[in-house]
Amino acid sequence: MSINSLKITIVVLLVSFAGLRMVSGQSALDLRINEVLVENNSNYVDDFGEHSPWIEIFNSAYNSVDIGGLYLTDDLSNPTKYRIARGQQITLIPPRSYLVFWANNQPSHGIRHLNFVLQEGKTIALYDANGRTLIDSVTIPYSMQPDITYGRKVDGGDVWVNLAKSTPGANNDTEFHPLAADKFLEVDPSGSGMAFVAMTVVFTALAILFVFFKNLSRVLKMDMSKQRIARTLAKARLGRDTEGAVDKPETEEEFNVSGEVNAAIAMTLYLYSAELHDAENTVLTINKVSRTYSPWSSKIYGLRKSPN
Amino acid sequence: MGGSGSFFSFVVEQITQFLSYTAFANLTSGHLIMIVIGLIFIYLAIAKEYEPMLLVPIGFGILIGNIAFTPGLKLGIYETGSVLNYLYFGVMQGLYPPLIFLGIGAMTDFSALISNPKLILIGAAAQFGIFGAYAIALALGFSPAEAGAIGIIGGADGPTAIFLSSKLAPDLMGAIAISAYSYMALVPVIQPPIMKLLTSKKERVIRMKPPRAVSKQEKIFFPIAGLLLTTFLVPSGLPLLGMLFFGNLLKESGVTKRLADTAKGSLIDIVTILLGLTVGASTQATTFLTPQSVKIFLLGAFSFVIATTAGVLFVKFFNLFLKEGNKINPLIGNSGVSAVPDSARVSQVVGLQYDRTNYLLMHAMGPNVAGVIGSAVAAGILLSFLS
Numbered sequence: 001m002s003i004n005s006l007k008i009t010i011v012v013l014l015v016s017f018a019g020l021r022m023v024s025g026q027s028a029l030d031l032r033i034n035e036v037l038v039e040n041n042s043n044y045v046d047d048f049g050e051h052s053p054w055i056e057i058f059n060s061a062y063n064s065v066d067i068g069g070l071y072l073t074d075d076l077s078n079p080t081k082y083r084i085a086r087g088q089q090i091t092l093i094p095p096r097s098y099l100v101f102w103a104n105n106q107p108s109h110g111i112r113h114l115n116f117v118l119q120e121g122k123t124i125a126l127y128d129a130n131g132r133t134l135i136d137s138v139t140i141p142y143s144m145q146p147d148i149t150y151g152r153k154v155d156g157g158d159v160w161v162n163l164a165k166s167t168p169g170a171n172n173d174t175e176f177h178p179l180a181a182d183k184f185l186e187v188d189p190s191g192s193g194m195a196f197v198a199m200t201v202v203f204t205a206l207a208i209l210f211v212f213f214k215n216l217s218r219v220l221k222m223d224m225s226k227q228r229i230a231r232t233l234a235k236a237r238l239g240r241d242t243e244g245a246v247d248k249p250e251t252e253e254e255f256n257v258s259g260e261v262n263a264a265i266a267m268t269l270y271l272y273s274a275e276l277h278d279a280e281n282t283v284l285t286i287n288k289v290s291r292t293y294s295p296w297s298s299k300i301y302g303l304r305k306s307p308n
Numbered sequence: 309m310g311g312s313g314s315f316f317s318f319v320v321e322q323i324t325q326f327l328s329y330t331a332f333a334n335l336t337s338g339h340l341i342m343i344v345i346g347l348i349f350i351y352l353a354i355a356k357e358y359e360p361m362l363l364v365p366i367g368f369g370i371l372i373g374n375i376a377f378t379p380g381l382k383l384g385i386y387e388t389g390s391v392l393n394y395l396y397f398g399v400m401q402g403l404y405p406p407l408i409f410l411g412i413g414a415m416t417d418f419s420a421l422i423s424n425p426k427l428i429l430i431g432a433a434a435q436f437g438i439f440g441a442y443a444i445a446l447a448l449g450f451s452p453a454e455a456g457a458i459g460i461i462g463g464a465d466g467p468t469a470i471f472l473s474s475k476l477a478p479d480l481m482g483a484i485a486i487s488a489y490s491y492m493a494l495v496p497v498i499q500p501p502i503m504k505l506l507t508s509k510k511e512r513v514i515r516m517k518p519p520r521a522v523s524k525q526e527k528i529f530f531p532i533a534g535l536l537l538t539t540f541l542v543p544s545g546l547p548l549l550g551m552l553f554f555g556n557l558l559k560e561s562g563v564t565k566r567l568a569d570t571a572k573g574s575l576i577d578i579v580t581i582l583l584g585l586t587v588g589a590s591t592q593a594t595t596f597l598t599p600q601s602v603k604i605f606l607l608g609a610f611s612f613v614i615a616t617t618a619g620v621l622f623v624k625f626f627n628l629f630l631k632e633g634n635k636i637n638p639l640i641g642n643s644g645v646s647a648v649p650d651s652a653r654v655s656q657v658v659g660l661q662y663d664r665t666n667y668l669l670m671h672a673m674g675p676n677v678a679g680v681i682g683s684a685v686a687a688g689i690l691l692s693f694l695s
Contacts, residue, residue, distance in 0.1 A: 181452035181694040191443030191455065198439055198689045199432075201542065205685045206432040206678060208537045213425040213530070220525050260518045 028065055028128055033136045034058035034098065035151030035163065035172055038118045038144045044100075044168045046113070052104035053118035056168055057126065059093040060156035067091045067099060070135070071127040074103075074116045080131040085111040096155075098169045120144050233261065334376035338593030346370030346588065349490075358493035359650070362466065362584050366489055369588020385589045396586045399481070402474045404583040405467035406551040411576025412467075412680065413531070413555025414568045416648070420674040422526050423519035426626070427636070427671070431678025433622030434644025435686045437462025437615025441607050442690075448603055453477055456690040458604055461488045462611025463683030464495070464645035468548060470587065472687045476694055482590040483601040487608035489587075495650045498609070499616050499642045500658050506620045507638045511627075512662040514637040516671045524562070531556040538685055545688025552684065612645070619644035619675070636671075643672040646679035 035056040037043055046052050055072070059065045068086030073079050084091060088111060093099050102109070103118040118124070118140065125137035138160065144150060149166040153159040154173050165174050178186070188194055295301060327333055349367030353360040372392075377383045385392040398404040421427060442459035450458060457477035460469045461484060469488040473481040491498065504512075531553035539546050558568040590596075620641035627635045639659045643651045652672035659668035 181456075184452045184693065185446070189446065191439065191446045194442060194452075194693065195436070195439035198686060198693070199436065201689050202435050202682055202685050203429070203432045205538050205541045206428045206682055208541070209534060209681070210425045210428045212533055212537060213422055213428075213526075216422075216526055216529060216533075217523070220523065220529070262521055 030061035032058045037149045039146040041146045043147045046102045052102040055101045069129040074122045079127040100168045331376045338597045339374045342374040342593045365584025366588035369585040373589035402471045405471035406547045407579045408467040410551040410555040413552040414559045414571035419522040422522045427674030428678040430644040430675035431682040434615045434619035436618035437611040440614035441611030453694045456694045461608040462615045464647040465683045483604040485587040492647045502616045527560040542688035544692040548684040615645045616642045640672040643676040646683045652676040
């Protein structure tokens with residue numbers, strides 16, 4: 001491998017790696033701590049009928065992500081405080097779905113029951129399976145009200161607020177948002193707006209292609225020998241004297257040799273080469289073929305006489 | 309005697325039950341109408357050779373889908389677990405259309421487009437048909453998502469219509485697909501009168517310069533640049549455009565001949581069979597014969613008319629800015645719809661009627677393949693706006 005190709009390979013690998021770091025991998029890194037409830041008096045009950053504090057994890061990816069093997073903690077100095085059991089069906093979070101953990105310090109109640117209790121002022125963190133990579137964390141503010149959850153305003157978003165409705169295992173954003181299609185119907189009942197916007201985009205997309213390919217042939221610097229042939233042909237066609245003529249810059253039309261012209265040239269060359277043969281003298285020689293008679297070669301003597 | 313009597317009544321009961329399961333017992337007038345439609349499709353395909361590769365599977369699929377049966381036996385295409393339902397999965401999930409596009413990419417020569425890039429814009433203009441039909445569908449009371457799925461019939465691209473309707477209006481997919489393919493087959497009937505109506509005699513005999521030779525480099529650049537330039541703007545068109553340009557790269561690279569041969573041969577044939585048959589079978593009279601389907605058929609015809617009109621008028625408009633000698637024959641304007649190569653063939657046939665030495669086919673192929681790209685882009689836009 002030459003030095004240059006080695007450099008190129010390294011650059012490509014670095015760019016790819018940077019891309020991997022920047023773009024979410026649709027993996028455990030897409031999990032988010034989405035909503036927490038510290039003081040549960042009359043809120044959601046666990047599978048033992050108890051009102052326990054809870055933490056909701058949201059899978060922001062568009063594929064299922066297994067949270068098994070990851071760590072939840074309320075102590076950043078101890079990232080591996082609670083290891084979520086792996087190999088369980090329940091730990092596989094479907095796309096854009098949720099899993100609720102009970103922070104009641106009762107791990108014997110099941111894998112969704114943590115070995116710590118949620119407290120105000122504490123930082124809750126989710127660590128990757130290596131126990132070092134921090135995936136997400138949130139610091140619970142002081143003065144949390146009973147049964148009022150603290151969560152992201154929009155699932156997976158950056159803004160944390162006290163939510164008007166607690167939504168364990170459901171979308172935090174409970175306000176009504178009309179679908180894009182409904183908005184179109186409301187704002188653009190005739191469809192003319194859609195036609196205008198969409199046709200602009202279609203034209204833009206294809207106009208970009210047009211501009212690109214309009215200039216591509218020039219950019220590629222097409223085979224110069226072909227261009228030379230094209231120039232000669234164009235000049236010949238225009239009846240110019242090629243000898244001593246001043247070379248003017250050729251127009252695009254002269255560069256562009258059509259397939260038909262190429263085919264005609266190829267056919268001419270083929271016919272010319274097929275017709276081509278050695279020069280011959282033009283003397284026509286006529287030899288007289290003499291047939292001398294011999295009874296030895298006559299078939300008639302080899303046949304029997306027919307019976308009378 | 310008592311034993312033989314009970315046996316006899318048992319046999320009668322079984323025969324009666326068997327008869328109740330037959331198609332004769334379950335037949336409705338709707339089934340009969342659909343069977344007749346299926347037969348017409350097959351007739352058009354075999355006798356008239358209108359899109360036979362599509363109309364034979366679809367027509368026969370209509371027959372299969374309209375054999376009346378007793379529900380619950382896992383026979384119908386809409387019954388979970390039936391064989392037809394499994395085959396229909398590729399339609400419902402939008403799996404088949406991108407595979408068809410892969411094959412189309414592998415068999416399409418974009419040289420005509422590359423040699424004369426301004427023809428690309430005709431492919432854009434013809435997409436007006438989609439949005440004209442969208443507006444009318446809204447006026448007829450369809451929801452925006454349904455109107456978008458119906459409008460795409462105007463793109464004259466069966467796979468695109470199926471892909472978009474599977475996402476936006478799955479309930480209407482059968483009617484939309486049948487409508488799209490029917491009108492694609494009828495392109496030689498629908499387009500010529502509009503083309504003749506909108507052009508003058510002088511315009512019809514415009515001669516265009518023969519396309520220049522396109523280098524291999526340009527042909528290789530086309531799918532790569534085409535993908536990047538279109539999908540960066542409309543990522544939602546990725547399934548269709550990605551496969552289209554990928555198939556074209558397989559063809560033009562020259563080093564993947566086997567893959568290109570498979571994509572444009574066995575693969576597209578298999579997918580066409582499955583797609584055509586299941587789309588045809590999805591037209592069960594009970595779900596298909598509704599007033600909505602009739603409206604969709606009317607809208608489909610309307611969208612084809614608008615698309616053809618827009619394409620021809622755009623060329624006339626474009627000619628105002630072109631120098632003498634560089635003008636475009638407006639008879640290729642109809643080819644902006646993506647019914648490849650039928651609409652290009654229509655340009656050729658109509659062109660020859662007015663000048664027997666003016667061959668427009670190669671020129672018309674430019675906007676024709678641009679129409680494939682344009683309709684996929686339009687589908688992407690509708691998907692991103694309305695889903």
